[in-house]
Amino acid sequence: DQQVKQNSPSLSVQEGRISILNCDYTNSMFDYFLWYKKYPAEGPTFLISISSIKDKNEDGRFTVFLNKSAKHLSLHIVPSQPGDSAVYFCAASGSADGLTFGKGTHLIIQP
Amino acid sequence: DTAVSQTPKYLVTQMGNDKSIKCEQNLGHDTMYWYKQDSKKFLKIMFSYNNKELIINETVPNRFSPKSPDKAHLNLHINSLELGDSAVYFCASSPGTSGRGGETQYFGPGTRLLVL
Numbered sequence: 743d744q745q746v747k748q749n750s751p752s753l754s755v756q757e758g759r760i761s762i763l764n765c766d767y768t769n770s771m772f773d774y775f776l777w778y779k780k781y782p783a784e785g786p787t788f789l790i791s792i793s794s795i796k797d798k799n800e801d802g803r804f805t806v807f808l809n810k811s812a813k814h815l816s817l818h819i820v821p822s823q824p825g826d827s828a829v830y831f832c833a834a835s836g837s838a839d840g841l842t843f844g845k846g847t848h849l850i851i852q853p
Numbered sequence: 854d855t856a857v858s859q860t861p862k863y864l865v866t867q868m869g870n871d872k873s874i875k876c877e878q879n880l881g882h883d884t885m886y887w888y889k890q891d892s893k894k895f896l897k898i899m900f901s902y903n904n905k906e907l908i909i910n911e912t913v914p915n916r917f918s919p920k921s922p923d924k925a926h927l928n929l930h931i932n933s934l935e936l937g938d939s940a941v942y943f944c945a946s947s948p949g950t951s952g953r954g955g956e957t958q959y960f961g962p963g964t965r966l967l968v969l
Contacts (some may be wrong), residue, residue, distance in 0.1 A: 776957060785857070785943050785960035786896070831896065840886055840898030840910070841958060 745769045746834050748844035756852050761819040763847050765832030768813065772834040776841065777806060777817045780829045789830075790817070819849075827851045856880050857961035859944050865967045866934055874929045874964045876944030885927035886945040886958060887919060896943065902927050934968045941965050 773794040778786035792799040833841040884903040944961040
């Protein structure tokens with residue numbers, strides 16, 4: 743039973759355009775959400791997070807939006823750069839220990 | 854200076870063997886974790902360990918045991934390795950004492966275990 747879902751296994755975006763990665767969750771106890779970026783043969787690297795009391799958090803080119811009523815969050819990257827090509831994991835935490843991860847979306851930035 | 858480090862990076866071993874993976878963090882964090890990424894690429898929590906309190910994911914076989922000699926280290930011992938244990942194992946740490954939500958976790962580079 744997947745509590746965090748990333749329904750797009752991959753996404754291709756042209757360099758300079760906006761990348762939008764989506765994530766849905768089912769557990770209403772989740773109160774903190776994170777995005778991680780992962781390159782091959784490396785560990786996940788923390789990118790940006792958002793608490794459930796907010797609906798937006800911005801850090802440079804990265805913005806995370808949270809829609810609690812829809813149990814949906816998204817990561818916007820603008821402008822997209824070649825170095826952004828990686829697998830992006832959505833993760834959530836709440837009453838249980840540890841993070842619950844989605845399956846990841848492979849973002850490919852095309853020149 | 855690696856914040857969360859793991860050794861070894863690769864581990865190839867025979868079924869039935871016992872092996873250990875080491876994890877160290879130099880961030881001064883209070884809580885450490887072990888995650889497993891299986892062949893379907895799901896990252897799943899196995900354990901969290903804080904101040905000698907161990908929280909175990911109930912789906913983890915008791916062949917897996919975390920051992921923490923001090924706050925900066927959380928090693929993973931695996932007894933009687935099985936083919937299905939082949940996966941990438943990630944160590945992580947977070948600042949807080951509860952090991953619960955609201956904190957950012959920082960991950961190590963992973964240990965790729967292959968059981969033959």
